[in-house]
Every structure is written in C-alpha cells, then in structure tokens.
Amino acid sequence: VQLQASGGGLVQAGGSLRLTxxxxxxxxxxxxxxxFRQAPGKEREFVASTRWSGGTPYYADIVKGxxxxxxxxxxNTMYLQMNSLKPEDTAVYHxxxxxxxxxxxxxxxxxxxxxxxxxxxxxx
Numbered sequence: 308v309q310l311q312a313s314g315g316g317l318v319q320a321g322g323s324l325r326l327t328x329x330x331x332x333x334x335x336x337x338x339x340x341x342x343f344r345q346a347p348g349k350e351r352e353f354v355a356s357t358r359w360s361g362g363t364p365y366y367a368d369i370v371k372g373x374x375x376x377x378x379x380x381x382x383n384t385m386y387l388q389m390n391s392l393k394p395e396d397t398a399v400y401h402x403x404x405x406x407x408x409x410x411x412x413x414x415x416x417x418x419x420x421x422x423x424x425x426x427x428x429x430x431x
Contacts, residue, residue, distance in 0.1 A: 308333045310422030312402045317428045326387040328402030335359050339407040342387050344398035353413035392429045399424035
C-alpha cells in the first residue's frame with residue numbers, strides 16, 4: 308500500500324484546508340486509516356481515524372467538532388476537512404493505514420503503512 312498526503316499550505320487562523328490521502332497498490336478497504344500530525348520538536352500525535360469500510364470516525368478531543376473525515380471509494384481516497392484552524396494546528400500531517408483495532412487506533416505504531424506528510428501552517 309502506498310499513501311500520499313497532500314493539500315497542506317499556509318492559512319490564517321479561522322480558515323480551512325482539506326487534506327487528501329490517496330491510496331494505491333493493495334486495496335485499503337479492509338484497513339483503518341488514520342491521520343497524525345507532528346509539530347517541530349514534538350512527538351507525532353493522533354488526529355483522527357476511521358475504517359475504510361465504514362463505521363464511526365474517531366477524533367482527538369483537540370480537533371473534535373472542527374475536523375471531519377470523509378471517503379471517496381471510487382478514487383481510493385480519504386479526506387480530512389479542517390475548519391476553524393488554530394496556530395497550534397501547525398504541523399506536518401501524515402496519513403497511515405493498517406489492520407488496527409479500536410483500542411490501539413491512537414498509536415502510530417499500530418499502523419503499518421505511512422505516506423509522506425503535508426505541511427499545514429496556520430498563521431495568527
């Protein structure tokens with residue numbers, strides 16, 4: 308499975324961005340997909356995850372109500388809509404996939420496949 312995140316950029320606080328995670332190679336339909344982010348000097352942190360086949364997305368408290376996951380099965384692509392962005396959302400965002408169980412979905416080590424990240428910068 309190859310993953311490619313894109314859609315990052317520079318945005319003012321309060322603005323929006325939509326990140327894209329395009330999957331290729333083996334089908335990811337049996338996997339969970341997660342979004343993580345890593346700010347300079349900080350550890351990688353969980354943002355959101357969902358099962359490609361369905362189910363309720365799970366969000367970190369710090370993004371709940373502002374970020375939304377959606378999927379396009381035909382394009383094998385997942386999106387992360389980010390609204391009401393804050394300067395503290397500035398980070399490199401990564402998408403990941405794997406056979407992940409719910410109890411471990413917030414841990415980067417639970418995911419097998421990772422794409423290159425995309426930088427999101429939110430100015431104040």
